[in-house]
Amino acid sequence: MEFIIENKTAGQKLIRILSKTYSIKRDRSTQREQSYFDTFDWRLHARDLVLYRANDVFSLENNRSGIRLAEQVISPEKPLRFWWDCPSGPLREILSQALDVRALIHIVDLKLSNQNISILNKDQKTILRFSLESVTNAHNPDKQFHRIVLNPVRGYRKEFTEIKKILIDTGQRFEKRDLIESIQSGSDRIPGDYTSKISVQLNPDWPLLKSTTSIFKYLLNVMRNNEDGIKQDIDTEFLHDFRVSVRRTRSALTQIKTIFQPEDELYWKKYFSVLGKASNRLRDLDVYLLRKNQLKDKLPDKLRPELDRFFRSLKSERRKEFKKFIRFLEGKTFHTMKTGWEDFLDTQENIKLRPGSPSSATLPKAKEFILKKYLQVLRRGDRIEESSPDKDLHQLRIECKKLRYLLEFFFSLFPPDEIKSLISRLKKLQDHLGLFNDLSMQQFQLIEFLENKIAPTDKNSLKTAGSIGGLITLLNSEQREVRGDFSSRFREFSSRKNRDLFQNMFGPSGVSS
Amino acid sequence: MTIIAFYNIKGGVGKTSTAVNISYLSSRENLRTLLIDLDPQGSASFYFRIRPRKNFKTNKFLQGGQSIENNIRGTDYPHLDLLPSHISFGKLDIGLHKFKQSKSRLKTILQPIRREYDVIVMDCPPNITLLSENVFRAADAVIVPTIPTPLSIMTYKKLMKFFKRQQLDDSKIFTFFSMVEQRKTIHKESVQTIGKKDPHFLKSTIPYSAEVEKMGVYREPLFRYSPRSFAAIAYEGLWQEINSRILKS
Numbered sequence: 117m118e119f120i121i122e123n124k125t126a127g128q129k130l131i132r133i134l135s136k137t138y139s140i141k142r143d144r145s146t147q148r149e150q151s152y153f154d155t156f157d158w159r160l161h162a163r164d165l166v167l168y169r170a171n172d173v174f175s176l177e178n179n180r181s182g183i184r185l186a187e188q189v190i191s192p193e194k195p196l197r198f199w200w201d202c203p204s205g206p207l208r209e210i211l212s213q214a215l216d217v218r219a220l221i222h223i224v225d226l227k228l229s230n231q232n233i234s235i236l237n238k239d240q241k242t243i244l245r246f247s248l249e250s251v252t253n254a255h256n257p258d259k260q261f262h263r264i265v266l267n268p269v270r271g272y273r274k275e276f277t278e279i280k281k282i283l284i285d286t287g288q289r290f291e292k293r294d295l296i297e298s299i300q301s302g303s304d305r306i307p308g309d310y311t312s313k314i315s316v317q318l319n320p321d322w323p324l325l326k327s328t329t330s331i332f333k334y335l336l337n338v339m340r341n342n343e344d345g346i347k348q349d350i351d352t353e354f355l356h357d358f359r360v361s362v363r364r365t366r367s368a369l370t371q372i373k374t375i376f377q378p379e380d381e382l383y384w385k386k387y388f389s390v391l392g393k394a395s396n397r398l399r400d401l402d403v404y405l406l407r408k409n410q411l412k413d414k415l416p417d418k419l420r421p422e423l424d425r426f427f428r429s430l431k432s433e434r435r436k437e438f439k440k441f442i443r444f445l446e447g448k449t450f451h452t453m454k455t456g457w458e459d460f461l462d463t464q465e466n467i468k469l470r471p472g473s474p475s476s477a478t479l480p481k482a483k484e485f486i487l488k489k490y491l492q493v494l495r496r497g498d499r500i501e502e503s504s505p506d507k508d509l510h511q512l513r514i515e516c517k518k519l520r521y522l523l524e525f526f527f528s529l530f531p532p533d534e535i536k537s538l539i540s541r542l543k544k545l546q547d548h549l550g551l552f553n554d555l556s557m558q559q560f561q562l563i564e565f566l567e568n569k570i571a572p573t574d575k576n577s578l579k580t581a582g583s584i585g586g587l588i589t590l591l592n593s594e595q596r597e598v599r600g601d602f603s604s605r606f607r608e609f610s611s612r613k614n615r616d617l618f619q620n621m622f623g624p625s626g627v628s629s
Numbered sequence: 630m631t632i633i634a635f636y637n638i639k640g641g642v643g644k645t646s647t648a649v650n651i652s653y654l655s656s657r658e659n660l661r662t663l664l665i666d667l668d669p670q671g672s673a674s675f676y677f678r679i680r681p682r683k684n685f686k687t688n689k690f691l692q693g694g695q696s697i698e699n700n701i702r703g704t705d706y707p708h709l710d711l712l713p714s715h716i717s718f719g720k721l722d723i724g725l726h727k728f729k730q731s732k733s734r735l736k737t738i739l740q741p742i743r744r745e746y747d748v749i750v751m752d753c754p755p756n757i758t759l760l761s762e763n764v765f766r767a768a769d770a771v772i773v774p775t776i777p778t779p780l781s782i783m784t785y786k787k788l789m790k791f792f793k794r795q796q797l798d799d800s801k802i803f804t805f806f807s808m809v810e811q812r813k814t815i816h817k818e819s820v821q822t823i824g825k826k827d828p829h830f831l832k833s834t835i836p837y838s839a840e841v842e843k844m845g846v847y848r849e850p851l852f853r854y855s856p857r858s859f860a861a862i863a864y865e866g867l868w869q870e871i872n873s874r875i876l877k878s
Contacts (some may be wrong), residue, residue, distance in 0.1 A: 173659075189659050206744075234705075240848075241678035242705045270710060271702030 117266040117280075118182045119290035120298075126288060127248035127264055131233060133286055134279065139240065143232040149254060151194075152296060154307075155218040156345055157355065159309040163214055166295065168226075169196075178208055179294065182265070186210055196220060198351070217406060219351035224299060225254035230265075235279065239392045243272040244279055253299045261298055310341055312357045314364070314524045320479035323502070327478040328375050329465045331368055331525050335361045336457060347442055352402040355441075359399060362392045367521045371485055376464065387453050394444050401434040404561050411558075414590055422583045426565055483527040487622040489519045494615075497606045506556065509602065513549035516542060530621060538617060545609040548601065555595040562588050631876050632739065632749045634768035639784055640755035643774045643807035645672045646841050646851075647864070648752035653850035654868040656709035660747040665699065666714035667721070667764070668754040674713035677704045678848050681713040687724045692717070693738035698702035701742075706850075710746075719783060722758035735763035746878065757791075765797055774835070777819035789829075803830040803875065831874070833867040836860055842865045 121127055134140065150168045154160045160167055166179045174196060176186040186207035190196050197219045199211035228249050234246040245267040253259040268276040284290075300306050316334045318327045338361040347355030366388045369381060376384070408427050412420055444450055496512045523539050562584050608614075635648045645668070652664040666673040674680065679702050690697040701712050728734045739749065753764055765771060775785050786806050792799040804827075810816050820834060838860035840851065847854045851861050 239678040239680065269703040269705075271700065 117268075118263050118292070119266075120261055120263045120293055121288065121290070122264055124248065124250070127231075127262065130264065130283060130286060130288060131246070131248070134235065134246070134282060136280075137282065139236040139238075141234040141236055141242075143234060145229065145231050147227065147229045150228060152223045152226070153220040154223055155215060155220065156221055156350070157310050157312055159214050159216075159218060160309050165210070165214065167211075167220070173290040174202075174207060178209060180292070187548050217351060221350060222297060223305065226299060227252045227254045237272075237275065242270050243275045245269070251295075251299065251619070256304075259299050261293075312338075312353075312360070314338075314527070316525065316528065318478060318526065318528045320477065320529050322478050324372070324476050324478050324481045325375055325467070326465060326601075327482075327526075328368065328372050329461045332365060332457075332461050334455070334563055335365045335368075336461075340454075343445060347445065349438065352406060355395060355399060355402065359392065362388055363520050364515075364525075366392065367518055371489065371518055371522055372481075372525075373485070374596060379624070380460070384392060384457065387457070389451070392449070395441050398434070398441050400557075400561070401430055401437060403557070404430055405434060407558065411587065414587060422579055426584070478526070479529050482522075482529055483622040483624075485520070486522045486526065487618070489515070489522055490618050490622065493519050494610055497610060500602065500606070502603070506552075506599070509549060509599070510556070513553055516546050516549060520546065534617075534621065538614075538621065541609060541614055541617075545605055548598070548605045552595065552598045552602070555591055555598060559588050559591045559595070562591075630743050630747055630749070631770065632710060632751065632768045633770045633772060633871070633875065634751040634753055634764045636751075636753040636761065636764060636771050637773050637776065637784065638755060638757050638761075639776075639781065639786070642755075642781070643777055643835060643841075644755070645676070645752050646844060647772075647774055647807065647835065647842065647867070648750050649673055649676050650851050650861075650864045651868055651871065652748075652750045653706060653815070653852060654865065655872075656706055657852075658872075659708055660743065661708050662748045662750065663742065663746045664704075665712045665749065667718060667760065668714055668752055669716050669718040670754070671714045672714070672845075673752045674711060676844050676848055676850070677711050679704065679711050679713045681715045685713070685715050686717040687715070687720050690718070690721065691724050691728070691734060691738070694741065697738060697742060706874045709828070718754075722760045725763060730794045731759060732762050733766050735760075737769040739767055762795070765792070765795075765801075768801065770871075771802050772831075772871070773802065773804040775804050776808050777806045777816040777823075777834075779815075779819070782819060783824055799829075802829050802873075803831055804829055806834040808837040809834045810837045822857045829877045831867065831870050833863060833870050835863045835867060871878060 131140065136557055150166045150170045152166065154167065155262050160176075164179045165176060165185070167174065167176050169175075169190075172189055172191060174188045174190055175184055177184050180249065186205065186209075188203060188207040190201075190203065197201055197215060198217070199208060199215045202208040202211055230247045230249040230250055233246045233248075234242040235246055237243050239518070247265040247267070249263050251261055252261060266276070266279070287466075294307065297306050314334070316331050318330060339358050341360040342354040342361075345351070346358060351499065360611055366385065369385050369388065371375075375381070412423055493512070493515050496515055498506070498509050500512065518540055520539065523535065527535055534541075566581060566584050633651075635644045635651075637644055648664060652662050656662040664673060669683075682700055684778075685696075685700045689700070695710065701710050703709075704711050725731050725734055730737065731767050742749075750766060751768065753761065773785050773788060789802060790797055791797075792802060806816075806820050809820060822831070836859050838858060840855045840858040841860050843854070844851060851858070851864065855861055
């Protein structure tokens with residue numbers, strides 16, 4: 117439990133007051149450095165968690181209460197980047213849920229110097245540790261604050277409550293502030309400064325052109341924010357978020373109609389298509405490699421060595437693709453296109469609206485686009501029967517994505533709770549189609565390997581082919597199961613209730629905020 | 630996670646001193662350690678300056694669950710917690726008789742706290758009752774401090790026989806010579822002859838030491854006030870052996 121106080125003198129006063137009721141033992145003053153970590157998109161902070169390392173011990177605390185949830189010794193030779201790098205224990209459990217595939221990044225280093233005091237009961241047993249601390253940003257010593265930290269000893273809750281009461285009764289003001297926010301300055305990162313969720317604030321009365329250029333600028337910014345992370349190869353999600361922004365941009369160029377001049381629209385669509393393709397193979401390889409352990413678990417032990425060989429070749433291909441893509445990112449083409457796109461958007465924003473130009477207000481147009489796409493999704497889904505080819509489900513998945521993007525682009529124009537609920541209904545259908553697609557991609561990957569990588573004369577090849585063949589069969593039967601569930605999922609999505617909700621919100625005389 | 634019990638039907642053999650010092654050494658290596666004081670005399674609790682809550686009686690202990698969680702207390706040392714004993718624990722075996730699974734009740738009680746700790750150490754009372762039978766089933770290792778005299782060694786052998794009769798796994802049993810006085814011929818002879826032949830005997834021996842007795846005065850583990858004494862060094866050797874032979878396998 118931590119409280120910010122004005123200065124050291126205030127802290128000393130509190131100690132004097134406590135010493136009237138309890139025995140106090142002064143321990144040595146200590147200094148330590150703590151390094152703080154979180155993912156690029158602040159996943160720990162979003163769950164009210166804070167993770168830091170002091171010497172070789174990592175501690176995870178609740179950001180609000182300061183209660184330590186887990187502690188783990190990790191030797192410096194084995195840096196903690198992903199949750200699977202953590203030795204088993206409570207820390208690993210919590211991180212595996214919070215981090216998923218994202219890596220931990222170093223945020224800030226703090227210097228702490230404290231006066232440590234043990235509060236003792238009448239048996240001279242320590243029942244609480246009280247620490248008067250100065251916290252300083254190690255690279256920016258101007259940023260400093262003072263605080264008291266109370267560390268209760270397990271099982272002495274009653275005494276802790278009594279001590280807290282004494283402290284509160286002194287009239288001392290205690291503040292709780294977010295540690296990392298308090299200590300950062302200038303260009304340092306602060307919690308929540310990046311999220312992969314799309315949140316553009318639009319005004320319903322804006323001309324559609326203005327809304328659209330705002331969306332494009334937002335998406336370009338997300339791409340920019342992820343470039344460094346991609347180049348440094350920190351984790352797979354930088355590229356993923358980058359690509360999602362490219363996809364969203366392409367979707368907006370197509371779904372939000374008659375915004376730009378036709379030749380401009382064509383030009384930029386082509387450019388973003390090239391941009392998307394430049395990292396297609398790299399992303400596929402990232403996904404295959406992330407799946408490594410999952411796939412290995414599905415095979416009998418004897419055949420695993422063959423799968424290892426397969427993944428080794430994927431890894432080396434991935435290295436090549438990565439280098440290729442980095443060269444592209446650092447190249448002139450990409451740089452010219454980025455600045456070109458930005459200039460283009462700036463110009464578009466400032467276009468004086470001519471008669472017949474895209475001057476319509478955003479809101480009615482947004483509803484029109486969304487409703488149209490929604491009806492398309494319904495029509496496609498309705499046409500799918502048990503005997504329909506898999507291709508139809510893949511197509512539906514793509515249409516659902518386009519609908520989802522539209523809902524996200526224009527999110528700020530509608531009542532938040534209601535539109536969130538519509539999105540989550542769509543998400544259920546998307547998740548199902550996504551699983552179907554994923555199983556398809558996995559089989560495709562393996563078939564590709566069989567066709568391209570196995571030389572018939574290679575002694576090992578028969579064994580490898582056997583294991584891969586077995587796995588494909590397994591995946592295929594999983595996929596059939598998922599396929600079987602489709603009609604009930606789609607029925608759920610296209611229920612009367614959902615149709616009414618969509619019509620109410622996006623129909624011509626629908627609700628708006 | 631390993632559960633170790635220090636047990637001997639005889640009193641005054643160094644059970645509690647060993648339980649306290651071994652738990653301390655375990656916590657010092659950053660292993661999350663819990664010491665459970667099952668002896669109504671409460672010596673282990675006394676050494677750590679920890680009293681139980683007034684209402685932590687036999688029935689609460691046997692209830693398990695939240696009752697146990699609420700009564701675990703942190704010692705003054707990092708990674709080391711203690712579940713203190715209560716004077717009413719003298720009646721634990723009577724309480725145990727009420728349960729259907731009366732011989733495995735303790736094992737059941739310990740189940741939920743297993744994931745919180747790397748090592749659980751139990752300090753047992755000097756008797757043989759239904760509680761002891763629970764300890765034999767709950768523990769992964771039953772370590773018997775034995776004074777190197779023929780009578781004490783016989784007690785250890787009787788325990789081995791008891792295990793066999795009850796069809797318990799006697800590979801759990803380990804023993805070591807405790808409170809060894811080199812000047813006593815009978816001690817020296819016992820250590821030299823018996824220890825070597827029996828695989829249950831740990832190689833480390835703990836000397837009789839006035840320093841250890843002072844734990845009752847200082848109310849701290851030996852290593853806090855006398856880290857370089859012969860006894861302290863001997864305990865470190867014993868800990869290394871327990872760590873490599875029992876914890877790591």
